[in-house]
Amino acid sequence: ELGYGPFTPVRKDIMGPFRLFAGMQCAHGILSMGHSLEGSLVLNGERLDFTGGTGYVETDRGRSFPSAYLWTQCAWPGPEGGSLMLAVAGVPLPLGSFTGCICAVIHRGREYRLATYRGARIEAWSPSGAVIRQGRYRLDVELLEEGGQSLRAPVEGSMERTIHESLRAKVRYRFWRGETLLFQHVDPGASFEYSDGVEGPGRDQP
Template structure:
């Protein structure tokens, strides 16, 4: 599905239930001296461990129009996933079933999804859905009895050099926010995309709607868009390393808090829409 050299495509599946959280990232990458050597990978991250399992390009296939991936004998789609993996580092087995996705009103990138030459394109498939089933990782069981899931994807050449990303599910809703330094030709700017779904309403914050990020420092950010003000802050550092793309190759190391304490606040003028102290949020901070 990749048409250009030095490109990557990956899907991110986050699953939570009770005190268990894990994220799974199947990906395909095309890199090398010729720019076209395809390889695959499956990354799994929990609160205490992380694994990066390489695969050949012949063993890997991904779709971008919707979440669908085959990595070895491991299968992922919008309805669930199945693991059948045995390496010296990790033995993983099991299946998860996903309920109907909570979709967005329209593409998270808005008109930017049509702009050519973007370094990285983002897609949110489901802000929240039920997760049922069980996975076993090196003998430890991760059981999901109507747990909560989230699915997003990225495609392009490289992850932004500087970015902040967070995602959190909570009773009655879910949120995600990303702010990143975007190179577009000779111009660089801080782009913002974010969604807060709450009680059937969708609050969207985006550069194409006039959103502007204030100072981004110390794992905190404030975004303003008209009467809306959204703040997010990571309150603890529990990050595990992940591999990320640089010119199509998974040579960069980033760090993700897959389940950490975080604070969020959304106001609309003088009205507080959301005030949340989360104990199991996802947070990446690369500034």
């Protein structure tokens, strides 16, 4: 039995004008970048206490996950606490496609939005992380350790795809404004997921 504190949504739809694209495979949404937790659950006889933790809630709506994408999320408490979510994905169009990103960063009570529709550039993205730059701001994400678990995912409305997601990855996040490092955070309980759409060991397996 778990209880959630007040949600903290982002100011506007994280998808921005992307939500109007008729050909989008998946529409992402953020319900809460961070909220308090209270209560516990019992898993295989072991009691897991979530009291004092920080919650995060998002949504995905659509018929398919993008073929290639990266997603990561973390939230941490304290005076230097914060929360962030980054997604990079291939976006199909009627003619061709492009790679876009959406990102929300909460730091010291301020929301930063990095997104393709705001001029963000994806300087690098791979199974080991990503680098996103928008004007003076730069976000570096570096995967240090992972432990992915297999999950079913949709393909044209049917749960016929297997992806691998880690909810206990160790990830380093660094966020700059110009030459000033606003924060550096290494999280041993971050979420991280990467897919290049290629079959094989450790990759997607339809």
